[in-house]
Amino acid sequence: MRGRPLLYTTYEADQALLNTTTKKVMLGLLLVVLATIPFQVVPGLDFLGSDDWLRLLSTTAIFVVGALGLNLLTGLAGQVSLGHAFFMGVGAYTAVWLGGPEDGPLLGLGLPIWIWLPAAGIVAALIGVAVGPTAVRVRGLYLAIVTLGLVFIGDYVFRNWDSLSGGAQVGRDFPPLQFRLWKEEEPLIDFTTPGTWFGVEVSGLAKSFFLLIAIAALFTLLAKNLQRTRVGRAFMSIRDRDIAAEIMGVDEFGYKLLAFGISSFFAGISGALLASFVVRVIPERWDLFLSVQFIAIILIGGAGTVTGAILGSAFVVLLPRLVGDFTQWLQSVALGDGFGSAIANVFVATTPNDFGLVNTFAGIGPGLSVAQLNLVIYGLLIIGFLIFEPLGLYGIWLRIRNYWKGWPFTY
């Protein structure tokens, strides 16, 4: 009720997603910022509108969809899965089979996006459901190993099915983000080339940015709603104690299948979008590292929370960029004079054979490359979060929020 945030007179109000004015205002602000990013009008945030940042943000949006999927399965239903990359690959290759050029040397039917994108999700979901029953048999570590197997099977199939994937280390182009009604020459809406929308000049990257943000928002709403329904509660009960859940009347078998199905659907969509956005993808892209990245996303962001999946995606996608920028900055400091340079010199190599924790001169000399450093940082972060903040970035946010909510008391 207005002015009395804790007074609920209906269940609708009690369950509302935006139950406070603050949340409504914050969401509104976020939407405004997102909508204006490509136009570089907000001072201080205008750098986000540059091409490389738009690319990062779009990738984040794609990762959000995939992370929400894994979050449903691992965070909500408690089924650890290392096979997320496999399902993303299935989604991507379904997309390319259906949406790839008809007349090319590789498999392709030339169908429009409104067929290949949902199909990517559905095919991945079907395979997910097929895999699901193993999860009823094995749990925990064993399930992780079973799903790990999926990644290797996928890796093998993708690399060797040349007519679909284009072949190992070669890859192929994926269908672009273009909306066609059917197989006509000119797309109805092209999200990849610059054009004019409602009288405003929009670059191709900006167009795809808007599309991907919209899709991510749709899936966020889906995941959020799923979480607060009977299905979501059933998932959580299985996570907390599967035997107890079954005794309460939760159909463990059915819900585990459903969890795998929905999760794989999200993964398939995410994989198709990722491949389409990147354009050319080699089959090795869908490897264990991608799965680990998603595990990192939900653990760093906060397992079992939608906000965590979003925060984690942003973190994991943006981290390499930040680490890269930081290394570059360190390098510039190290090359300068004074006290700062001495300290920076320890951490970064200034010449190919110089000693440094990080060496930006790829492949030569001692030290880690920036990509390796990223891996190390992921690892450290996962360990750190698991030990100190199991709820991840979201948990940190929750702590800050509760600190101020409780003011001037602690409880």
Place this chain on the structure above:
Amino acid sequence: MTTVLERADAPTADVGFMTPPAYVRRWAANHPDLVAMREKDFGIWQEITWSDYWEKVLDAAHGLLALGVYEGDRVSIHSEDRPEWVILDMATVAVRAITVGLYPTNPPAEVEYLLSDSGAVVHLVEDQEQADKVMSVIGSLPDLGKIIHIEPRGFRKWRDDDRFIAWDDFLELGRGHRQANPGMVEQIMAQATGDDVITLVYTSGTTGPPKGAMLTNANFAFNAEVLIANEDRTPDRKPLGPEDMILTYLPLCHVAERIFSTWSSVSRGPCLNFAESIETVQQNLREIQPTIFFAVPRIWERIHASIAIKGRDATWFKRVWFGTGMKMARYIGDRRVANDGDHTAASRIVYAIGYPIVFRPLKERIGLRRVRYATSGAAPIAPEVLRDFLGMGIPLFELYGMTENSAVATTNYPGANKVGTVGMPYQGTELRIDEDTGEIQTRHPGTFKGYWNKPDKTAEAFTEDGWLKTGDVGVWVDGTHVKIVDRIKDIIITSGGKNVSPSEIENSLKVSPYVKEAMVIGDGRKYLTALIAIESEVVGDWATRRQIPYTTYRDLTTKTPVIELIQGVVDEVNQKTSHLENIRKFRLIPKELDHEDGELTATQKLKRSSMSSMFGELIEDMYRS
């Protein structure tokens, strides 16, 4: 063409004396969709509009008629506060019968006394617990015809007992009767007079058995006019209205809660919000954020203590801010106490600084942020507590009244709020302080009709010239305000001849969060002593933090550090009083005081006589040299 269908007993214009149910009918006719009551059920606050309310009152009133309740019959209610309580109360008054409220804590023996003394014919029980109480004494209650029960759980053993009827069946019975006799209740309502007794309020009875004070429609009307509708009481000079929110949590059978909840609600329209239980009051307060709040001193002390404890337990950064805030509150409170309750320029500035950083979030947390008018009554309160709340910006006023004068005696007004007094007499009422005895006496149309079936006691309650004797000793302060010294019979005269008011010292002791109850002793003795009951949770927590192991409440009271802790509290109070009023010795009471064990009245007041006999050994021990 449209036809307007009208029910024979749809809310109509006011007919007859404006009894409480007549007001309900008026609200239902003029504002049918306004929310009259809320009750928390299955996690959300379910709303009852005035038209729902009136429909239920009519059904229940017809139900009473169907059960054969006639004018002047007594209907008793033994339940926690909930809408059914109020609905049956209104229905009873609608058929010109008399409501008798029982405290949920009343043990079987008192249930037996109250039901047989009042001669109740219909009895409402909330649940199986209350049903068990009445069934254990049913043999001595020949008048009792029907027992209505609200909760169905646990009633299977009586399913063949036709004395029981479930609330829903009772309303269904009423609906049947209503269809057969439309408009009958309204006809009876039209005959109501000001002289009709509408309720028996049993006084708590710190001495002797409780007496049922008869309050009439005229008493209600007088109270509604002088007290409830009195807009001079509130700091913003706005009378109570439908936009106001009230949390109903004290027993409705007590005159104070009846006036501040039901009577206020029907006569002025504030929404009643029923707390889930006394344990959840603090949580419910946060949810409801009432605009009008009445509490007895015990509740104010509890809120006061919980603020202190939570502040102490906070992390260091918060503790620093909180400590600063409390210093500010005390500063503001002192200024306001010295300035008849009003801000001075300096205190206003301090308040403006403290508001965003401490006072606003603090008041939000304790659920009193939207309170525009708060009162304390029914027992004396320590001035320190009032001061601290005033300092936090809660407009808290102490008032004074008793069942026998419909709680109309004195009140503090904004702009003339003298902390430590109970305020000024209401306009249109008479109040005098007897020159010989110092007793406060009142005379106005709110004075009760007498004690039920006790003409001799009724006669004792009045002076020869028709003034109501309150039994309280008071003095005038500045010629306008009344300060209560104590109950006449509680005043202690030491063997040295010194007159001491125990309640003042007791209240100072109770300001400490560690002290739950205190009883000062010393009548006819050389010096004063005290029996002190500790607040088990707070002291237990204190002991745990200091790694003092204990098992039970009794064990806790024997620990030397605990005794030293309380000694510290006593010493602090002793510093503020004169030498002759010092507590020389004290003992901790080895058990939790309880209504059922007879140490407390239903309103949680000490029964001094039974305390003296139960803990006589402890008392004598303190006077052995």
